[in-house]
Amino acid sequence: MRDVSAGASAGSPGYPQPDVAPQYVYVGRQPILDRDGALHAYELLFRAGTYNYAEINDDAQATAQVVARTIGGIGVAAVLGQHRGFVNIDRALLFSDIVHLMTPEHFVLEILETVRYDASLARRLGELRRAGFQVALDDVHDLSDELSAMLPYVDIVKIDFLQTPPGTVAKLAAMLRGHGKTLLAEKIETREDFALAHELGFDLFQGYFFARPQVLATPRNRTLRPGLLRLLALLTRDAGIVELEAELKLNPSVVVQLMRLVNSSAFGLGRNISSLREAIIATGTQQIARWAQLLLYADTGDLPWRADPLVQLAATRSRFMELAASRLRPADGEFADAAFMTGIFSLVHVVLGSTPEAVLEKLGLAPRIREAIVARKGELGALLLIAEVAGEGGEAAPVAEAAGLAALTPDVLSELNLAAAAWFGTHVTESAA
Structure with missing residues (x-):
């Protein structure tokens, strides 16, 4: 359920003024019940304050904040207990590596109704389901060709009882049961709605008839971008445990969240982690990098994530470079990782209001990444130059050919541009239109 206030704002009649408490x-969490009335799961909802409704300007940023607060702020055990949490996912985060911070044992991916079906989406959902995730389809209210196309790639279908006439509900339920899907009746607000859903064989139930969302709060952790960027820089050059430990000690809020991350998801250890070094080893550098990226996405200043042109440019550029590197060297994961981080750090000086040379020297980046950004040297430098030209709408193929990267033909570069845009949340079909 995409939980937003229906035309209401903080100043609307009947709603309290927001309790501004930046500390x-x-x-928010709303119970999802089974047929016996027992708690089955929660839907996790974005809340900006203690008032119990949401005003969402950017789905991706709202979800990033929900995930960051659940895992690293309040903690999975406190928010979910032994139950799963349904999390709204838009296309941007669906294609992001960040999604793997959520463990399939604790989270269900609830695909928003704004996500359009295409071949890329089908492949991605297949990957995530093979990784163990359950996928729920949100806000279904009619029999459509798009619903039929999505069914092979989802496990749970949520039917909106406020938008769907009873006759259509019955037809939807019969069709979906025939496909073996779990049926969830959402926005159940009356006893009559619940009785109808129960009679039609729905498996799960959610709505104000049972409970309104509960708002959970935790003190805000102040995470500074420079510290996160230094941490990511260490990870790009495979820094040792001692260096990572020293950097994390300078960022207490990240340490607190890292400890909650490893303790709450357990990582199959069967025990809690009691030291920072144990947490680093148990979590692994890839998960730490994902976590740092999530925190950057979740706190991008005054603008929503996708409305911030600098964040958009850094994200699409880094993804484009990663894909190009994978195309050039399919078996070299380290090269693809270095390309991605080159794209991320190519704009860090803008974030920090400095020069590339000054910022990168302090971050201690791997020499090949630093030289690529400062002097456009090496294969990474060539990829960065190609990404810059492509990002400005220029002819990047001649640049690739001049650099000896003839495999990056115009057709390939066009494909990579579309894929990078999709990763950030732009529909591939729209970009190609």
């Missing part, structure tokens, strides 16, 4: 962050 706290919030997460």
